[in-house]
Amino acid sequence: MLVDGRPAGSVPLTDRGLNYGDGLFETLRLHRGAAPLLDRHLARLQAGCERLGLGWPGRALLEPEALAVAAAAPGEAVLKIVLTRGDGGRGYAPGPVAPARRIISAHPLPPGLGTPLEVGVCRTRLGSSPALQGLKHLGRLEQVLAASETAAAGWDEGLMLDAAGRVIEGTRHHVFFLRGDRLFTPPLAGLAVAGIMRAMLLEALPALGLDGGEAELRYDALHEVDAMYLGNAVAGVRAVSRLDGRPLPEPGLLDRLHRALSSLGVTWLA
Structure with a gap:
């Protein structure tokens, strides 16, 4: 798992994604260490950031981080990308727009994906x-x-x-x-x-x-x-x-x- 590009296993208690669900996520398939549909997922993520007023981190930052996590995962796995508005105090109103917090992780495939x-x-x-x-x-x-x-x-x-x-x-x-x-x-x-x-x-x-x-x-x-x-x-x-x-x-x-x-x-x- 990478949080803002660094290995980590947690986020601060003040994260707005934790407190208000203030963020977006993508879940995609990893196949043989690659992420075949990454372009489509990043495009949807960017469009979602624009609608919510989240600070889009940019493809140049997100893509290499996603591919680094993908390369370290087993050949068949799931990649999850979460963007949150980052830290904030009490109250719903967000502060000035800043680059979103990036949480990228890999997980095992669910069982039985080929069955009816x-x-x-x-x-x-x-x-x-x-x-x-x-x-x-x-x-x-x-x-x-x-x-x-x-x-x-x-x-x-x-x-x-x-x-x-x-x-x-x-x-x-x-x-x-x-x-x-x-x-x-x-x-x-x-x-x-x-x-x-x-x-x-x-x-x-x-x-x-x-x-x-x-x-x-x-x-x-x-x-x-x-x-x-x-x-x-x-x-x-x-x-x-x-x-x-x-x-x-x-x-x-x-x-x-x-x-x-x-x-x-x-x-x-x-």
């Missing part, structure tokens, strides 16, 4: 916050509650709905669903996080010869889904084998999705 998923629907709903929509910010309490539900139910992943009963995303994956021969994903406007893997799969649709794009999926229409896939920047894309108690077949699309994503730089699926 049993998925349920969480009671915890996702709230709507236009100011934070799409940002991968540090305030993840809704996902924490939903992940607790998921573990207690014995599911591999839990779907999260909004107040109107629309499927938004999983606790840690984005959702893609097949209706006939068309592949859809919930609209970006409602998402808690604008996902890297989601964007890449939408890029890949023309090469796959698939129609689709964005479309709403309500809880009461889950029975109309012919297949479902969940994706994130650590696992890639995985098939759902059971959805809300219903067995769900995989019609042979997963291999095609993997090949298309591999051509866009998701090298661990090749």
